[in-house]
Amino acid sequence: MDVTNYLTHDLARPLHVFDAARLTGGLTVRPAREGERLRALDGKDYVLSPRHMVIADETGPQSLAGIMGGLDSGVTEGTVDVLVESALWDPVRIARTGRELRILSDARYRFERGVDPALTREGLDRAVALILEYGGGQATAMSVAGAEPDTARAYRFDPARLRTLVGMDLPEAEQRRILEALGFRIEGEMAHVPSWRPDILGEADLVEEVARVASLSRLEGVPLPRRGPAIPRPVLTRDQRRLSAARRAMASIGYDECVTYAFIDETAAALFGGGGDRGRIDNPIAADLSHLRPSLLPGLLRAAARNQARGFMDLALFEASETFHGAEPGEQRTEVAGLLVGRAAQKGVHGAARPWDVFDAKGDLEAVLAALGAPSRLMLRREGSPWWHPGRHGVMTLGPKVVLAEFGEIHPRILQALDVKGPAVAFTLWPAALPAPRSAGRTRPRLEMSEFQPVERDFAFVVDEGVEAQALLRAAEGADKALIAGVRIFDVFRGGTLPAGSKSVALTVRLEPKDGTLTEAEIARVAEAVIEKVSRATGARLRS
Known part of the structure; x- marks a missing residue:
């Protein structure tokens, strides 16, 4: 136990030791079966499911993989023969299992954050060597299941990226020294990532490592270059x-x-x-x-x-x-x-x-x-x-x-x-x-006013009750579009001498000449056009 605890803190390499005499048959790594139970080293019983990975012998689970060993196969003061296990587990599965079973352990803490794959075999060799040195005994041959994952990868090392990404100036030699001190191997323009750094996934991560060690406190505030006017243009649609x-x-x-x-x-x-x-x-x-x-x-x-x-x-x-x-x-x-x-x-x-x-x-x-x-x-x-x-x-x-x-x-x-x-x-x-305005400008159009005297004439029409006043307005406005500037209703009358089912609608027609003062003949012509247009459109007659 002292050896495994030592290596857990020294190399961040959790190990587990079984009492070989308390195992039945060989060990198998497999998902737990629904309802299987394990009494762990903390003395608690856990009910397992296929979501949990276990190390089991012929009698059942002996260890909750990557989290905690079982009490029934644990090492005691009477243990003579031990089986040392060193494995690499999926961080996501370890984290999910630990949360579901509510187990906190040193092994879970390290495996769910990722351990160095290259130390799987080296950690086992060191543990066996320490046991032989301080406990004596004889080691048997190593049994290997599976293959160590290939974590070798390299990314382009560009010293100029430190300036463009972070805004920090640092000599290339200093950048290389920092990366090599962190375990990176620089060969030409490529930086080879050490096996214990699964978080390095690109060139930007190399820049971040250099900036982190060099200290971001060395950054100097520089205003962004202005690419346009100080007051931006309106952006509302x-x-x-x-x-x-x-x-x-x-x-x-x-x-x-x-x-x-x-x-x-x-x-x-x-x-x-x-x-x-x-x-x-x-x-x-x-x-x-x-x-x-x-x-x-x-x-x-x-x-x-x-x-x-x-x-x-x-x-x-x-x-x-x-x-x-x-x-x-x-x-x-x-x-x-x-x-x-x-x-x-x-x-x-x-x-x-x-x-x-x-x-x-x-x-x-x-x-x-x-x-x-x-x-x-x-x-x-x-x-x-x-x-x-x-x-x-x-x-x-x-x-x-x-x-x-x-x-x-x-x-x-x-x-x-x-x-x-x-x-x-x-x-x-x-x-x-609404339609888009014809002019894209924001200024108001020029005010156009006639310098000649406007003229207003009133008309009273008798129409059926069902005729809408709007129909009379439209008809009157269309009598002479060049001279008629506006038409409005100023009175609606029912009863009196009017026939049943009819009404009187009185209109004011405003004439605004553009070229000269209107003569009586011109006014009379427009009046006749209004009467004719309204009568034809609505069936109205001029009220006498």
């Missing part, structure tokens, strides 16, 4: 700039920003086109956060409900973040959503309280679109998502197919399901759908 502009626009209008979870409950997800297995999270952090959100509106409505429960009834909330229509990469898009709940104006001396309506949401949406540089003329149609009120919502599109935004009143069944006291109006905007 167009979509990131748009999202930032949308946040600023919403805040300037008077909205408060919310940051809600990207996870929502399945009920809320199903209300907004999600739910099911596509957006389900395998390991949710809570039962009510089980799905990826398909829209920002569920989170805003939940936030409104919590505020209403605490007495805050008038709210203007917004969020700008990601939404998901699937769980795969790319199945997401950036969305900006605004929610208005409660009253737009409090009652006072100037009038009664007024709740938010769909036109408030439309106006705020148009303000945000303008801040993002959207085209001024967009198409407006219905057939929006099912969570909007069927008769109080709209969809803004760029052409017939590209949907930019939706706005309207939230459907009453949605408000009831999410416990929100309505009515509530909202809008959702997808900035990525």
Whole structure:
């Protein structure tokens, strides 16, 4: 025992000695069988499995390989004949076995960190020599099983790499001296790695050894070379700039920003086109956060409900973040959503309280679109998502197919399901759908103003109740695109002498000449064109 302990600390070469008289038959190195037991030298019984390597005789395990010997075959004061074992074990298997069985030993400590393969036979020879010198006796022939692994390897030794990798200057002769003192053999441009250094796996490791011995305290701080301007160029993408502009626009209008979870409950997800297995999270952090959100509106409505429960009834909330229509990469898009709940104006001396309506949401949406540089003329149609009120919502599109935004009143069944006291109006905007600006510059375009007097003319048309006012606006704007600068609705009237099922829509048409002051004949021509265009497009007639 004194010999093996001595060599363990002297050469980091663990050995094990069996009492040869207590062994039955030859020794075999094998995985343990399921349920086999071993009483180790620490006096404890261990139940083994095929994950554990053992040295066994015909009666069973006599040693837990690389960790601890067995008590039944251990050396005692009466031992006469001994069997000395020197082996090389897999570090990973030794570490795993030691952790599973909770055994700490000197042998495990060294084997799991790696021992010198070249000392397997040399360690055995030294141990036998010491036993013969201090204990006497006679040694038998050595029995060898397996082959010593070939650990010979060499890497290119480049003294200049110390400067490029570490930033340290050291003469080549000093670098060679350090490596040779550490056991490396330098032959020309190649450095041969000693067998006890399994951690050396490349040229960079050679540089690290030199720097470690020479001391990193010799390094001098040197600023990195500047390869560009002191102030770097902006790196934000167009979509990131748009999202930032949308946040600023919403805040300037008077909205408060919310940051809600990207996870929502399945009920809320199903209300907004999600739910099911596509957006389900395998390991949710809570039962009510089980799905990826398909829209920002569920989170805003939940936030409104919590505020209403605490007495805050008038709210203007917004969020700008990601939404998901699937769980795969790319199945997401950036969305900006605004929610208005409660009253737009409090009652006072100037009038009664007024709740938010769909036109408030439309106006705020148009303000945000303008801040993002959207085209001024967009198409407006219905057939929006099912969570909007069927008769109080709209969809803004760029052409017939590209949907930019939706706005309207939230459907009453949605408000009831999410416990929100309505009515509530909202809008959702997808900035990525906006076209790229035609000019790459950041300066504003030149302001073009006419030096001639503008002219406004009013028209009142009688149309069927089902005709949308937007249709009249589009028709009037297209009567003369060169002169008509804008058209707006200033009155809608029902009843009186009008036929049942009809309404009167009054428009103001603004004319801005570019080449000269308009004459009465030119104004009359444009007025006739407006009447003819609106009548043909909507079936309207001029109100007398």
